Amino acid sequence: MSTLDAHLVVGLDGFRLDIRLTVDAGQVVALLGPNGAGKTTALRALAGLQPLTDGHIRLGGRALARVPPEKRPIGVVFQDYLLFPHMSALDNVAFGPRRRGLSKRDARAVAAAWLARVGLSGLESRKPRELSGGQAQRVALARALAVDPALLLLDEPLAALDARTRVDTRASLHQHLASHEGAALIVTHDPLDAMMLADRLVVVEDGGIVQEGDAASITAQPRTDYIARLVGLNLYRGKGSGHTVAVAPGFALTVAENVAGDSFVAFAPSAVSLHPERPSGSPRNAWQAIIAGIHRHGDNLRVQLDGPIAAAADITPAAAAQLRLVAGQAIWAAVKATETRAYPA
Amino acid sequence: MRRAPLALVIPAVLGLAFLVLPLVGLVVRAPWASLPRRLAEPGVVSALVLSLQTATLATVLCLVFGVPLAWLLARADFPGRRLVRALVTVPLVLPPVVGGVALLLVFGRRGLVGSWLGFSLPFTTAGVVVAEAFVAMPFLVIAVEGALRGADARYEEAAATLGASRWVAFTRVTLPLVAPGIAAGAVLCWARALGEFGATITFAGNFPGRTQTMPLAVYLALETDLQSAIVLSLILLGVSVAILAALRDRWIG
Numbered sequence: 001m002s003t004l005d006a007h008l009v010v011g012l013d014g015f016r017l018d019i020r021l022t023v024d025a026g027q028v029v030a031l032l033g034p035n036g037a038g039k040t041t042a043l044r045a046l047a048g049l050q051p052l053t054d055g056h057i058r059l060g061g062r063a064l065a066r067v068p069p070e071k072r073p074i075g076v077v078f079q080d081y082l083l084f085p086h087m088s089a090l091d092n093v094a095f096g097p098r099r100r101g102l103s104k105r106d107a108r109a110v111a112a113a114w115l116a117r118v119g120l121s122g123l124e125s126r127k128p129r130e131l132s133g134g135q136a137q138r139v140a141l142a143r144a145l146a147v148d149p150a151l152l153l154l155d156e157p158l159a160a161l162d163a164r165t166r167v168d169t170r171a172s173l174h175q176h177l178a179s180h181e182g183a184a185l186i187v188t189h190d191p192l193d194a195m196m197l198a199d200r201l202v203v204v205e206d207g208g209i210v211q212e213g214d215a216a217s218i219t220a221q222p223r224t225d226y227i228a229r230l231v232g233l234n235l236y237r238g239k240g241s242g243h244t245v246a247v248a249p250g251f252a253l254t255v256a257e258n259v260a261g262d263s264f265v266a267f268a269p270s271a272v273s274l275h276p277e278r279p280s281g282s283p284r285n286a287w288q289a290i291i292a293g294i295h296r297h298g299d300n301l302r303v304q305l306d307g308p309i310a311a312a313a314d315i316t317p318a319a320a321a322q323l324r325l326v327a328g329q330a331i332w333a334a335v336k337a338t339e340t341r342a343y344p345a
Numbered sequence: 346m347r348r349a350p351l352a353l354v355i356p357a358v359l360g361l362a363f364l365v366l367p368l369v370g371l372v373v374r375a376p377w378a379s380l381p382r383r384l385a386e387p388g389v390v391s392a393l394v395l396s397l398q399t400a401t402l403a404t405v406l407c408l409v410f411g412v413p414l415a416w417l418l419a420r421a422d423f424p425g426r427r428l429v430r431a432l433v434t435v436p437l438v439l440p441p442v443v444g445g446v447a448l449l450l451v452f453g454r455r456g457l458v459g460s461w462l463g464f465s466l467p468f469t470t471a472g473v474v475v476a477e478a479f480v481a482m483p484f485l486v487i488a489v490e491g492a493l494r495g496a497d498a499r500y501e502e503a504a505a506t507l508g509a510s511r512w513v514a515f516t517r518v519t520l521p522l523v524a525p526g527i528a529a530g531a532v533l534c535w536a537r538a539l540g541e542f543g544a545t546i547t548f549a550g551n552f553p554g555r556t557q558t559m560p561l562a563v564y565l566a567l568e569t570d571l572q573s574a575i576v577l578s579l580i581l582l583g584v585s586v587a588i589l590a591a592l593r594d595r596w597i598g
Binding site: 047048069071074075076078082084096143144147 | 502
């Protein structure tokens, strides 16, 4: 079994990475986080390109922390692929098998088979500069997989691609990851890539893990502003008691759940309604807000609100026209208690 | 198009004239009529052959030791690296005569290293090669180090993740990547070695057929026969221009 069990501690000037990771054989885990969170440092530490300050790396029971990169059973797909520019696609893929002791002939046969698997038959003799972005990505994937790694590492595998190529490449990458028998770890700042490619998400911020779980549980109950913004939710943290959570000085939100102590409250921007006067009627959260900005968001408009709490509201262009919304305007915002989600922090 | 300011154009043209005029003078004053006869003189041929041989050997020597030195300066992290880089460039600014004297003190019969060697280097053809390599190696090291710094070191990391040791990564990935830089450095190095005078005459002397290279022959001819000096200079100029022209498109510029 090639299960990864790692505790990565890396101290760099003014930055400290400290995360624990486990990935089972056949599993795909995404390391998701904003730029500068330490994702790439974690990947480099696993590959042996960045020495650990402390901690351990075990892969299939074997301790790797002191093993040089060329002796680790790990394949890496780098963000900008790093295909050797002076070698053909075939020689790039054959490079790994050749280093693992195969004869030139056998290594090239293995490489040709891998290029065929990623759908690049016929492009064997192309130099990297003669390949499109999507093709280069697949050569890089084939090159990393050709050494039959127990752990496959992918650093922002789709970041360098344009939007159209990205969709196709993501689908084919998903297939190859599914048929890969070893463990796989993807580093990405794109929540869509993470959710579509990985079985489990590990969210990293400022060098530490802030949340992990499957896509559904993370999107349902985000625990940091970063994740809330990723999944498009308004998120607040405060003291809960009964059906209210005090999220700002002198300001509490009424929620459907019964909570006590430190709690999160989340609601979607589409749950926020805007009114010229204080709304009356069913139990609502209503507060006076100032419009900080308005921009297009899909078919709707997204209104950024300042006030006791910062919030985003999605409204239709028709409603916006009716309300004559402009930046700087004072307005009433309302959210039904039933449209909020409250959960312990 | 905007006009270039005269304050820049005038000195630039004067500078160009300063560089080109002496070469034009050489060509104009050359004894073209007697050129074929003078070229065939045994002294000229042997000096030319010796020059080409020693400059090439010196370049090989510089490649063997200079490329690893450049790699160390560009890639390895060790204490005193700045000092080592400064030391490497010393022969670049050192008057070659001083280099020659220093070589004598080290490789001479009673020198620091020379007394251990079983053979004598000074005043031999091998001594010419040593003197030329001493003066020319910094050119190669600096050019190759620049090329290595310009090459993305992460290719070596990619090679490592594919199972390549640092040596294999160097020979299979880095070396091919910086080959143009090495070639350019080797050409500079060779050209410098071909023109070497001061260190050579000090360390190896001026013996026709053994240590008398073209620049030394030019100097000697200047004392006795100006026409010969011009012819020898013309040959050196021709060889330099030919090398530059042959390599310009491929490696330089």
